[in-house]
Amino acid sequence: MKRELLHTLQGLEEEYASKYLPHISIDCVVLGYHDRNLKVLLLKMKDLDQWSLPGGFVEHDMEIQAAAEKTLLDRTGASNIFLRQFKTYGSPCRTSDIYADMPEELWFKQRFISIGYYALVDYEDVEPQLDDVSQYCEWKDIRKLPQLMMDHRSMVEDALILLRKDLNYRPIGLNLLPEKFTMPELQSLYEIILGKKLNRGNFYRKILNYNILVKLDETRKGGAHKSPDLYTFDEVNYKEALEEGFKASW
Amino acid sequence: MKRELLHTLQGLEEEYASKYLPHISIDCVVLGYHDRNLKVLLLKMKDLDQWSLPGGFVEHDMEIQAAAEKTLLDRTGASNIFLRQFKTYGSPCRTSDIYADMPEELWFKQRFISIGYYALVDYEDVEPQLDDVSQYCEWKDIRKLPQLMMDHRSMVEDALILLRKDLNYRPIGLNLLPEKFTMPELQSLYEIILGKKLNRGNFYRKILNYNILVKLDETRKGGAHKSPDLYTFDEVNYKEALEEGFKASW
The missing domain is CATH 1.10.10.10 (Winged helix-like DNA-binding domain superfamily/Winged helix DNA-binding domain)
Incomplete structure (x- = not known):
C-alpha cells in the first residue's frame, strides 16, 4: 500500500470531486530544448518509482483548451505558448495498475479518458513547479526517459510523431x-x-x-x-x- | 417545447444513464463518394429543423475507439472501415441551444465533451439506419450541407482539413x-x-x-x-x- 500517496489523494478528494468533471483528464507533453537535447517535463508521484506527464482536470464550466493552459501555467509558470491538442486516450484500464490496492470509491481511481496536448516552451523561461501529488518535477532527456506511468510513454511517442509532421507546417x-x-x-x-x-x-x-x-x-x-x-x-x-x-x- | 423529442429522451434516460459514462460522447464524420460528390451521413432529430452527425456514448468498460466503431456499425451496417480520431470538442456550452427549454435534470442535457472521428466508407455498401432520437438518416453533399446542430459544422470542416493533409499520407x-x-x-x-x-x-x-x-x-x-x-x-x-x-x- 502506498500510504503517503493514498493519504494525499484522500485529502484532495472532496475538493476535486466538487470542482472537476468526472472521467475526464488532461495530460500535457511539455517539450523544451536545452544543451542540444529535447527535454520533456515530468513529475514523480509520491511513493511511486514511475514518472508522469503534467496533468489536470476540467472544471465544470471550463473549456478543455483552457484547462490545458491552466495545467501548463501551474507546472511551468509559462503562458501564451504553443499548445496543441493531439489525441484523446480512452482505454478503460489506463489507470488500473497505479490504484490497484486503493479503495474502490477513491475519486482518483475512477476511469479517466485523457485529452493529450503537446506544448513547446522556451526552456530558459520555465521554473518547474510541483503539483499536489508529486515529489519531483524535472526535465528529462526525451531519448533517455525514465519509466513512465500508465500510457504516458505512448503519449510522448505520439507527440513526437506529430511534431515530426508539424516540422514542415508549424513554427x-x-x-x-x-x-x-x-x-x-x-x-x-x-x-x-x-x-x-x-x-x-x-x-x-x-x-x-x-x-x-x-x-x-x-x-x-x-x-x-x-x-x-x-x-x-x-x-x-x-x-x-x-x-x-x-x-x-x- | 419539443414535446416528441423530450418524450423520446425521457424514455431513454434510465437505460443511458446506467449504461454510459457521463460527460463523454462520440461524433463521427462519415464520408462516402457518390456521383462525383463527397457525401456526409447526417441525421435529423425529431422536432428539430437541424441535422446532426451520427453520435454515441461510451459504455463503462469500452475502449473509445470501440465506441466509435459501434456508432458507425449501428448507423451504416459497415465494419472494418477506415476510422480515425481527429479532435476532441469541449466547449462548456456546446449543447445549450438544443436543450434550452428542457428540464435541467435530463441526462442528455449535461455537458458532453465529444471525441470526433472521421470514417471513409464505400457509399454502395452503406444502408443508413436511424438512431433512437432521429427521424431521418441521409447522405448530404458536403458542399451543400443543411443547418447542422451544435458544433457539428466545425467538425465537418475540421475533418475535411485533416482529409486534405491525409491525402498524401493515407489511402x-x-x-x-x-x-x-x-x-x-x-x-x-x-x-x-x-x-x-x-x-x-x-x-x-x-x-x-x-x-x-x-x-x-x-x-x-x-x-x-x-x-x-x-x-x-x-x-x-x-x-x-x-x-x-x-x-x-x-
Whole structure:
C-alpha cells in the first residue's frame, strides 16, 4: 500500500470531486530544448518509482483548451505558448495498475479518458513547479526517459510523431529555440525530432534556401573551437514559408 | 417545447444513464463518394429543423475507439472501415441551444465533451439506419450541407482539413472510391477534398507518375461521350508510395 500517496489523494478528494468533471483528464507533453537535447517535463508521484506527464482536470464550466493552459501555467509558470491538442486516450484500464490496492470509491481511481496536448516552451523561461501529488518535477532527456506511468510513454511517442509532421507546417524551431542560436543547435533539434542524423552541408543548404534565418553580427563565445555564428528567425518569412509547407525531405 | 423529442429522451434516460459514462460522447464524420460528390451521413432529430452527425456514448468498460466503431456499425451496417480520431470538442456550452427549454435534470442535457472521428466508407455498401432520437438518416453533399446542430459544422470542416493533409499520407482514394473508377472520378474526388479545380493534364501526369493505378481492359459504358477507361488501385504500390508521402503540390 502506498500510504503517503493514498493519504494525499484522500485529502484532495472532496475538493476535486466538487470542482472537476468526472472521467475526464488532461495530460500535457511539455517539450523544451536545452544543451542540444529535447527535454520533456515530468513529475514523480509520491511513493511511486514511475514518472508522469503534467496533468489536470476540467472544471465544470471550463473549456478543455483552457484547462490545458491552466495545467501548463501551474507546472511551468509559462503562458501564451504553443499548445496543441493531439489525441484523446480512452482505454478503460489506463489507470488500473497505479490504484490497484486503493479503495474502490477513491475519486482518483475512477476511469479517466485523457485529452493529450503537446506544448513547446522556451526552456530558459520555465521554473518547474510541483503539483499536489508529486515529489519531483524535472526535465528529462526525451531519448533517455525514465519509466513512465500508465500510457504516458505512448503519449510522448505520439507527440513526437506529430511534431515530426508539424516540422514542415508549424513554427517548431521558433517555439523551442532561444532567440539566438547557432546552426549546429538548429540542426541537432531537427535531428532529434526526425530521429536521424542529417548531413551538415545538405541541411544548411536546404534551411538557408527557405530564407527564414537572419545571420547576426555576433558569435557564440566560450567554446574550445572557432566561435560559431549566431542566427535568429525572420518571423515574417518563417510564417509565410510554413503556409506552403516546407517541401524538402530532410 | 419539443414535446416528441423530450418524450423520446425521457424514455431513454434510465437505460443511458446506467449504461454510459457521463460527460463523454462520440461524433463521427462519415464520408462516402457518390456521383462525383463527397457525401456526409447526417441525421435529423425529431422536432428539430437541424441535422446532426451520427453520435454515441461510451459504455463503462469500452475502449473509445470501440465506441466509435459501434456508432458507425449501428448507423451504416459497415465494419472494418477506415476510422480515425481527429479532435476532441469541449466547449462548456456546446449543447445549450438544443436543450434550452428542457428540464435541467435530463441526462442528455449535461455537458458532453465529444471525441470526433472521421470514417471513409464505400457509399454502395452503406444502408443508413436511424438512431433512437432521429427521424431521418441521409447522405448530404458536403458542399451543400443543411443547418447542422451544435458544433457539428466545425467538425465537418475540421475533418475535411485533416482529409486534405491525409491525402498524401493515407489511402483516401482506396477507401472512398468503388473498386473500379474512371480518371475523371478520381480527379473530382481530389478536387472536392482540396477545394479547388485541378488541371486535367497535370493531374493525370502526377497521379500516373506514382505508379499506383492499374488500367483495366474495361470502359464505363452508358454515357453520351466516348466511354472512359476504368482503373483500379495497385494496393501494394499505393501503400508503399504513402510511406514516403506524395510530394506533389496538387
